[in-house]
Amino acid sequence: MKIKFLFLFFFFCHFYTTAQYSVKGSIKDAVDLSPLININVILQDTISSALIAFSYTDNNGNFALETEQSGFYNLQFSALGYKQKIIPITIGEGAYPILDIIMMPEPLTLGEVVIKTERAIIQKKDTVIFNVASFIKGNEQVVEDVLKNIPGINIDSEGTIRVGSREVEKVMIEGDDFFEKGYKILTKNMPANPIEKVELLQHYSHNRLLKNIEESDKVALNLKLNEEAKRKWFGNTALGYGLASENRYEVQSNIMNFGQKDKYYFLGNLNNTGYDVTQDLQYLIDPSSQNESSNIGDHQKISPFFSFTGDILNFKKERTSFNNDELLSINTIFNPTKKLKIKTIGFLNWSTIDFFRNSSETFSANATNFTNTEDFVLQSDKKLGFVKTHITYDITKNKTLQYISRYSDKDQSDTSNLDFNQNTTLQHLQSDRQLLDQKVIFSNKFGKKDILLLTSRYIDEKLSQEYAVDKFIFSELFASSDNIDNITQTIKSKMQFAGIEAHLLQRKRNNNLLEVKLGNKYRKDQLKSALQLQEQTFVRLTPEEYQNDMVYHTNNLYLGAKYRAEIGDIGLMGKLNVHQLFNHIETTLLTKKQSPFFINPSISFDWQINKNNKITSLYAYNRTNADIIQVYNRFLLTGFRTFSRGTGEFNQLDASIFSFNYNLGSWGDRFFANTFILYTKNHDFFSTNTLITQNFNQSEKVLIKNREQLTINSNIDRYFRPISSNLKLNLGYSGSNYKNIINDSDLREVTSRSYTYGLELRSGFKGFFNYHVGSKWTTNSIQVQTTNSFTDNLSFIDLSFVFNDRIDIELKGERYFFGNLDTNNNVYNFLDFDVRYSIKKNTLMLSLHGKNLLNTKNFTNFSLSDTGSLTTQYRLLPRYILLQLEFRF
Numbered sequence: 001m002k003i004k005f006l007f008l009f010f011f012f013c014h015f016y017t018t019a020q021y022s023v024k025g026s027i028k029d030a031v032d033l034s035p036l037i038n039i040n041v042i043l044q045d046t047i048s049s050a051l052i053a054f055s056y057t058d059n060n061g062n063f064a065l066e067t068e069q070s071g072f073y074n075l076q077f078s079a080l081g082y083k084q085k086i087i088p089i090t091i092g093e094g095a096y097p098i099l100d101i102i103m104m105p106e107p108l109t110l111g112e113v114v115i116k117t118e119r120a121i122i123q124k125k126d127t128v129i130f131n132v133a134s135f136i137k138g139n140e141q142v143v144e145d146v147l148k149n150i151p152g153i154n155i156d157s158e159g160t161i162r163v164g165s166r167e168v169e170k171v172m173i174e175g176d177d178f179f180e181k182g183y184k185i186l187t188k189n190m191p192a193n194p195i196e197k198v199e200l201l202q203h204y205s206h207n208r209l210l211k212n213i214e215e216s217d218k219v220a221l222n223l224k225l226n227e228e229a230k231r232k233w234f235g236n237t238a239l240g241y242g243l244a245s246e247n248r249y250e251v252q253s254n255i256m257n258f259g260q261k262d263k264y265y266f267l268g269n270l271n272n273t274g275y276d277v278t279q280d281l282q283y284l285i286d287p288s289s290q291n292e293s294s295n296i297g298d299h300q301k302i303s304p305f306f307s308f309t310g311d312i313l314n315f316k317k318e319r320t321s322f323n324n325d326e327l328l329s330i331n332t333i334f335n336p337t338k339k340l341k342i343k344t345i346g347f348l349n350w351s352t353i354d355f356f357r358n359s360s361e362t363f364s365a366n367a368t369n370f371t372n373t374e375d376f377v378l379q380s381d382k383k384l385g386f387v388k389t390h391i392t393y394d395i396t397k398n399k400t401l402q403y404i405s406r407y408s409d410k411d412q413s414d415t416s417n418l419d420f421n422q423n424t425t426l427q428h429l430q431s432d433r434q435l436l437d438q439k440v441i442f443s444n445k446f447g448k449k450d451i452l453l454l455t456s457r458y459i460d461e462k463l464s465q466e467y468a469v470d471k472f473i474f475s476e477l478f479a480s481s482d483n484i485d486n487i488t489q490t491i492k493s494k495m496q497f498a499g500i501e502a503h504l505l506q507r508k509r510n511n512n513l514l515e516v517k518l519g520n521k522y523r524k525d526q527l528k529s530a531l532q533l534q535e536q537t538f539v540r541l542t543p544e545e546y547q548n549d550m551v552y553h554t555n556n557l558y559l560g561a562k563y564r565a566e567i568g569d570i571g572l573m574g575k576l577n578v579h580q581l582f583n584h585i586e587t588t589l590l591t592k593k594q595s596p597f598f599i600n601p602s603i604s605f606d607w608q609i610n611k612n613n614k615i616t617s618l619y620a621y622n623r624t625n626a627d628i629i630q631v632y633n634r635f636l637l638t639g640f641r642t643f644s645r646g647t648g649e650f651n652q653l654d655a656s657i658f659s660f661n662y663n664l665g666s667w668g669d670r671f672f673a674n675t676f677i678l679y680t681k682n683h684d685f686f687s688t689n690t691l692i693t694q695n696f697n698q699s700e701k702v703l704i705k706n707r708e709q710l711t712i713n714s715n716i717d718r719y720f721r722p723i724s725s726n727l728k729l730n731l732g733y734s735g736s737n738y739k740n741i742i743n744d745s746d747l748r749e750v751t752s753r754s755y756t757y758g759l760e761l762r763s764g765f766k767g768f769f770n771y772h773v774g775s776k777w778t779t780n781s782i783q784v785q786t787t788n789s790f791t792d793n794l795s796f797i798d799l800s801f802v803f804n805d806r807i808d809i810e811l812k813g814e815r816y817f818f819g820n821l822d823t824n825n826n827v828y829n830f831l832d833f834d835v836r837y838s839i840k841k842n843t844l845m846l847s848l849h850g851k852n853l854l855n856t857k858n859f860t861n862f863s864l865s866d867t868g869s870l871t872t873q874y875r876l877l878p879r880y881i882l883l884q885l886e887f888r889f
Contacts, residue, residue: 021066021067021091022064022065022066023043023064023065023066023067023075023089023091023099024062024063024064024065024098024099025062025063025098025099025100025101026057026060026061026062026063026098026099026100026101027039027041027057027061027063027077027101027102027103028061028100028101028102028103029102029103029105030102030103030104030105031105033102034061035057035059035060035061035062036057036061036079036082036103037057037058037059037060037061038056038057038079039056039057039061039063039077039078039079039082039103040054040056040076040077040078040079040122041054041055041056041057041063041065041075041076041077042054042075042076042078042120043065043067043073043074043075043076044073044074044075044076045071045073045074045721045724052067052073052670052721053065053066053067053670054120054121054123055123056122056123067091067670071090071091071721072088072089072090073088073089073090073091074086074087074088074089075087075088075089075099077101077103079103081105081106082103082104082105082106083103083104083105083106085101085103087099087101120134120135121134121151126201126202126203126204127199127200127201127202128199128200128202129197129198129199129200130150130151130197130198130199130200131196131197132146132195132196132197132198133196135149135150135151136149137149137766137770137800137802138802138804138805138808139800139802139808139810139836140192140193141191141192141836142187142188142189142190142191142192143171143186143187143188143190143191143192143195143223144159144187144188145192146192146195146198147161147187147198147221149764150198150200152164152200153200153221157316158184159184159187159188159280160184161183161187161221163200163219164663164666164672164674165674165676165715166217166218166219167181168183168219168220168221169181169204169206169218169219169220170183170220170221171183171186171187171220171221171222171223172220172221172222172223173186173222173223173225173258173263173265174222174223174224174225174230174258174263175222176258176263176333176343178263178265178331178333178343178345179281179283179284179331179345180283180284180287181283181287182280182281182282182283182284184280185267185277185280185281185329186265188280189252189254189267189269190254190256190265191234191235191236191254191888193842193888194225194226194228194229194234195223195224195225195226196224196225196226197223197224198221198222198223198224199221199222199223199224200219200220200221201219201220201221201222202219203216203217203218204216204218204219204220205218206218206292206293207293207294207400207441207443207453208400209398209400209443209445209451210293210443210451210505212449212507213445213449213450213451213505213507213513214293214505214513215513215564225258229258230258230259231257231258231259231260232257233255233256233257233889234255234256234257234888234889235253235254235255235256235266235888235889236253236254236886236887236888236889237252237253237254237886237887238250238251238252238253238884238885238886238887239251239884239885239886240849240882240883240884240885241882241883242880242881242882242883243848243881243882243883244881245878245879245880245881246878246880247272248272248273248880248882249270249271249272249273249882250269250270250271250272250273250275250882250884251268251269251270251271252267252268252269252270252271253266253267253268253269254266254267260335261334261335261336262332262333262334262335263332263333264331264332264333265329265331265332266329266330266331267327267328267329267331267347268327268328268329269325269326269327270325270326270327271323271325272322272323272324272325273318273323273851273877273880273882274317274318274319274320274321274322274323274877275318275323275325276317276318276321276323276325276351276353277325277327277349278325278327278347278349278351278384279317281329281347281386284345284386284388284406285386285406285408285435286301293453293503293505294439294441294453294455294501294503296455296457296499296500296501296519296521297437297439297457297459297497297499297521300459300495300497300523301435301459301461301495302433302461302462302463302493302494302495303629304431304463304465305465305491305493305529305629305636305638306429306465306467306489306491306636306637306638306639307429308378308380308414308416308427308429314778314794315816315859315861315874318877319830319851319852319859319876319877320355320356320859320874320875320876320877321353321355321877322353322354322355322356322877323351323352323353323354324351324352324353325349325350325351326349326350326351327347327348327349328347328348328349329345329346329347329348330344330346330347331344331345331346332344338394339393339394339395340391340392340393340394341391341392341393342389342390342391343388343389343390343391343392344387344388344389344390345386345387345388345390346385346386346387346388347384347385347386348384348385349382349383349384349385350382350383351380351381351382352379352380352381352382353378353379353380353382354377354378354379354380355376355377355378355379355380356376356377356378356874356875357374357376357378357872357873357874357875358373358374358375358376358872358873359373359374359376359870359871359872359873360372360373360374360870360871361373361374361868361869361870361871362868362869362870363692363694363867363868364867364868365692365742365743365745365784365866365867365868366742366743366744366745368692368693368743370694372420372421372694373419373420373421373422374418374419374420375418375419376416376417376418376419377416377417377418378414378415378416379414379415379416380412380413380414380415381412381413381414382410382411382412382413383410383411383412384408384409384410384411385408385409385410386406386407386408386409387406387407387408388404388405388406388407389403389404389405390402390403390404390405391403391404398444398445398446399442399443399444399445400441400442400443401440401441401442401443402439402440402441402442402443403438403439403440404437404438404439404440404441405436405437405438405439406435406436406437406438407435407436407437408433408434408435409433409434409435410431410432410433410434411431411432412429412430412431412432412433413428413429413430413431414427414428414429414430414431415427415428416428416429418640420471420473420640420641421694423471423473425469425470425471425640426469426470427467427468427469427470427640428467428468428469429465429466429467430464430465430466430467431463431464431465432462432463432464433461433462433463433464434461434462435459435460435461436459436460436461437457437458437459437460438457438458438459439455439456439457439458440455440456440457441453441454441455442454442455447506449506449507449508450504450505450506450507451504451505452502452503452504453501453502453503453504453505454500454501454502454503455499455500455501455503456499456500456501457497457498457499457500458496458497458498459495459496459497459498460495460496461494461495461496462492462493462494462495463491463492463493463494464490464491464492464493465490465491465492465493466488466489466490466491467487467488467489467490467491467637468486468487468488468489469486469487469640470485470486471485471486472484472485472486472487472533473641473695473696474487474641474695474696476693476695476696477643477696477698478533478541478543480541481533481540481541483535483540484533484534484535484540484541485534485535485536486534486535486536487531487532487533487534487637488531488532488534489529489530489531489532489636489637490528490529490530491527491528491529491636492526492527492528492529493525493526493527494525494526495523495524495525495526496523496524497521497522497523497524498521498522499519499520499521499522500519500520501517501518501519501520502517502518502519503515503516503517504516504517510566511566512563512564512565512566513562513563513564514561514562514563515560515561515562515563516559516560516561516562517558517559517560517561518558518559518560519557519558520555520556520557520558521555521556521558522553522554522555522556523553523554523555524551524552524553525550525551525552525553525627525628526550526551526552527548527549527550527551527552527628527632528548528549528550529546529547529548529634529636530542530547531543531546531547531635531636531637544634545634545635546634546635546636546637546643547634548632548633548634548636549587549588550585550586550587550628550631550632550633551585551586551587552583552584552585552586552627552628552631552632553582553583553584553585553586554581554582554583554584554625554627555581555582555583556579556580556581556625557579557580557581557582558577558578558579558580559577559578560575560576560577560578561575561576562574562575562576569607569608569609570605570606570607570608571605571606571607572603572604572605573603573604573605574601574602574603575601575602575603575604575620576599576600576601576602577599577600577601578599579596579597579598579599579600579623580595580597581594581595581596581597581598581625581652582594582595583595583596583625583650585631585650587633592650594650596625596650596652598623598652600620600621600622600623601620601621602618602619602620602621603618603619603620604616604617604618604619605617611666612664612665612666613662613663613664614662614663615660615661615662615663616659616660616661617658617659617660617661618657618658618659619656619657619658620656620657621654621655621656621657622654622655622656622657623652623653623654623655624652624653624655625651625652626646626647626650626651626652626653626686628646629646630646630647630651630686630701631646631647631648631649631650631651632645632646632648633645633646633647633648634648635698635700641695641696641697642696642697642698642699643696643697643698643699644698644699644700644701645699645700645701646700646701647686647700647701647702647703651684651686651703653682653683653684653685653686654682654683654684655680655681655682655683656680656681656683657678657679657680658677658678658679658680659676659677659678659679660675660676660677661674661675661676661677662674662675670718670719670721671716671717671718671719672716672717672718673714673715673716673717674713674714674715675712675713675714675715676711676712676713676714677710677711677712678709678710678711678712679708679709679710679711680708680709680710681706681707681708681709682706682707682708682709683705683706684703684704684705684706685703685704685707685738686701686702686703686704687701687702687703687704687738687739687740687741688700688701688702688740688741689701689702689740689741690740690741690742690743691743691744692742692743692867702741704738704739704740704747707736707737707738707739708736708737709734709735709736710733710734710735710736711732711733711734712731712732712733712734713730713731713732713733714729714730714731714732715728715729715730715731716728716729716730723763724763724764724765724766725761725762725763725764726761726762726763726764727759727760727761728759728760728761728762728774729758729759730756730757730758730759730760730776731756731757732754732755732756732757733753733754733755733756734753734754735751735752735753735754736751736752737749737750737751737752738750738752740866742866742867748784748866749784750782750783750784750866751782751783752780752781752782752783752866753780753781753782753783754778754779754780754781755777755778755779756776756777756778756779757776757777758774758775758776758777759774759775760772760773760774761773761774768801768802768803769799769800769801769802770799770800771797771798771799771800772796772797772798772800773795773796773797773798774795774796775793775794775795775796776793776794776795777791777792777793778791778792778793778794779791780792780863780864781864782864782865782866784866788864788869789864790818790819790820790862790864791819792816792817792818792819792861792862793815793816793817793819794814794815794816794817795814795815795817796812796813796814796815797811797812797813798810798811798812798813799811799812805838805841806837806838806841807835807836807837807838808835808836809833809834809835809836810833810834810835811831811832811833812831812832812833813829813830813831813832814829814830814831815827815828815829815830816828816829816859816861818860818861818862820862820864820869821860821862821871825860828856828859828860829854829856830852830854830856831850831852831853831854832849832850832851832852832853833848833849833850833853834847834848834849834850835847835848842888843887843888843889844885844886844887844888845885845886845888846883846884846885846886847883847884847885847886848881848882848883848884849881849882849884850879850880850881850882851877851879851880851881851882852876852877852878852879852880853879854879855878855879856876857875857876857878858873858874858875858876859873859874859876860872860873860874
């Protein structure tokens with residue numbers, strides 16, 4: 001199968017790269033024959049008028065365009081002050097003859113008449129500017145709808161925005177950013193009509209002083225507003241209520257003002273339609289970044305030991321979430337002076353979620369066989385408050401000081417009714433989490449391309465969990481357990497992190513880059529837990545091996561150096577990180593210390609073969625330090641019937657990593673392909689030694705040698721001019737082998753494989769109709785002594801009809817197929833629709849939103865593991881139709 005995937009990819013690459021046609025020429029003034037610079041050149045399809053390619057003339061008046069297909073085109077030349085010129089051309093095999101274009105001046109009379117010419121796409125160094133008016137279809141409601149129409153920008157079903165294969169860092173408004181990678185809250189809610197231009201920023205740097213110094217492949221978007229929306233209050237309010245269906249409602253409001261000195265964005269949302277608003281803001285609460293300067297402390301957080309699971313993989317969460325959500329978000333940006341900017345983000349969220357799940361788990365391993373059934377009902381009440389302050393002060397043109405502070409407080413109360421093997425139990429989990437995070441960054445650009453970054457950060461996080469269950473099913477595990485009828489457990493976790501780092505970047509004259517980091521990270525984890533076996537309210541037993549009292553300190557003093565050299569079109573980079581660790585464990589019985597020293601090297605290269613072909617590759621050897629979740633030494637109850645514990649020892653894990661990436665074309669081309677290969681060998685890894693019975697699982701982590709993982713992903717993106725549609729092919733493979741111990745067995749070797757293959761076709765018609773269809777297959781297999789496998793499929797179709805500037809309709813259908821379920825339960829179909837009628841253009845709109853029109857009541861999926869199989873059924877929100885009135889101002 002792996003060979004087939006690679007063959008398919010390279011076949012498509014060869015097929016489409018053999019037909020590359022170019023159009024070149026020069027443009028001169030008809031009066032003095034001087035070369036004309038910055039003339040807009042557009043290649044258009046003669047039938048659909050679709051934009052095929054664009055360019056503009058350089059300082060010598062020359063231009064060049066490329067396309068992959070022969071055919072009939074119009075070549076359009078335009079510029080302010082010159083008469084537009086259109087030349088029909090026929091492109092066949094090879095290069096089109098070099099054109100010599102003469103343009104006639106066209107004087108403009110200003111004063112009485114103002115004439116403007118607007119290009120659809122403009123390229124300015126690392127910025128690509130899209131004129132929104134050239135791409136809208138008429139049914140755009142929010143920013144996300146506009147961005148879906150922009151060439152090269154892809155948005156998935158969850159709202160994640162990518163340019164090519166890379167997710168955007170942020171979506172800004174008039175150069176200012178509110179939500180960072182939590183941009184979905186903006187793009188899914190902000191009205192579309194004020195957007196005039198979309199700027200795509202390539203090689204983006206979060207710190208302006210790092211621009212043209214750091215090696216950045218990041219991208220960001222900036223929204224430019226029309227003049228009517230600047231420096232004035234505008235927004236929308238929408239009220240929706242269910243028709244002929246169970247009580248459903250949605251209320252949302254966006255109020256905003258974007259001035260030069262101050263910007264405001266207020267958001268409110270109340271709904272019980274399954275939409276979890278705060279999931280789009282999760283990045284603000286738990287930020288994480290890769291290869292980012294001044295990111296010391298990212299990924300430092302407490303991982304909850306106990307939780308009620310309620311998520312479904314590869315399925316829309318909003319279909320299973322019986323919710324009542326309320327959100328209020330207040331966001332401001334102040335510029336008191338030219339040097340000072342103060343950004344505040346705050347929101348409050350109250351939510352209640354009901355979740356329903358039935359499952360049947362079959363276990364078969366090491367001569368043990370049984371089946372467990374569960375009927376699980378969960379009610380979760382959550383209160384969340386969050387505030388972030390980001391202050392930037394420009395001391396001088398080349399020196400800045402930033403202060404970033406985050407505070408969040410989350411209280412969550414979960415109550416579960418669980419029927420386990422026809423025995424009813426009641427569970428309750430109370431979780432309280434507080435977080436304080438403060439960071440200071442000083443940037444000093446002391447040379448033209450030399451910069452020093454000083455970063456310090458302090459994080460204080462606390463998590464308290466109290467769990468109670470009114471049944472006792474562990475009599476096999478605990479001696480002297482007569483008369484015990486319920487269990488309680490308290491877990492108190494506390495984490496403190498402090499770090500400081502100096503980071504020097506120097507861009508050499510030959511464009512080589514030197515980076516040096518020196519820093520220290522200190523983390524302290526405190527874990528206390530107490531398991532109590534009770535008779536009614538009386539504590540009868542507190543088993544010693546189920547009580548934890550541990551403090552785990554780790555101090556990491558590190559020095560890192562990285563050098564990137566460019567030799568022609570090839571870039572070579574070597575990296576070396578030196579770590580001196582000081583680990584310290586304190587328990588009630590003993591104290592342990594450890595001082596490991598290690599070096600993590602890596603080497604990488606990138607080769608820009610030509611304009612359309614690029615290869616990057618990396619090899620790294622990493623050693624990582626175990627954290628508290630692998631180290632704690634006594635058992636914790638981590639689920640209704642699951643006990644777990646760590647090793648109780650210091651451990652460092654070694655891994656070798658190899659990656660390879662090949663790009664054919666670029667994100668804006670009519671043909672773009674990408675292949676990514678990642679191979680990881682864990683020379684040692686944490687696995688489990690588990691005792692599994694029908695009533696409980698007891699697992700402890702063990703260190704085992706050698707695990708391999710291989711991931712291959714290929715994406716092919718191709719625009720077909722005759723049908724004005726874009727085709728995407730996705731091929732993927734992932735495989736791994738690992739080892740574990742089950743019920744005192746010998747070390748078991750487990751091999752897991754997954755294959756994915758799918759395609760999508762999206763139209764770009766200028767008329768009233770457009771479509772988006774696709775299908776994806778996933779084959780999973782797992783092998784212990786025998787191999788078990790199954791194939792699932794997800795297909796979808798989205799149809800859009802824009803009848804006129806007043807009415808439009810969208811229909812969305814989904815089909816899920818599960819290959820290992822019986823024929824009565826293996827196919828699930830969903831149909832949704834949206835109908836919008838504009839009563840008064842850009843002011844008043846009436847709409848109908850229908851969800852789950854086929855009234856599918858349950859959803860069942862199937863999964864395999866190395867010990868058996870799991871069949872799970874979820875209750876779905878019933879069919880409803882929402883009548884909504886929206887007022888824009």
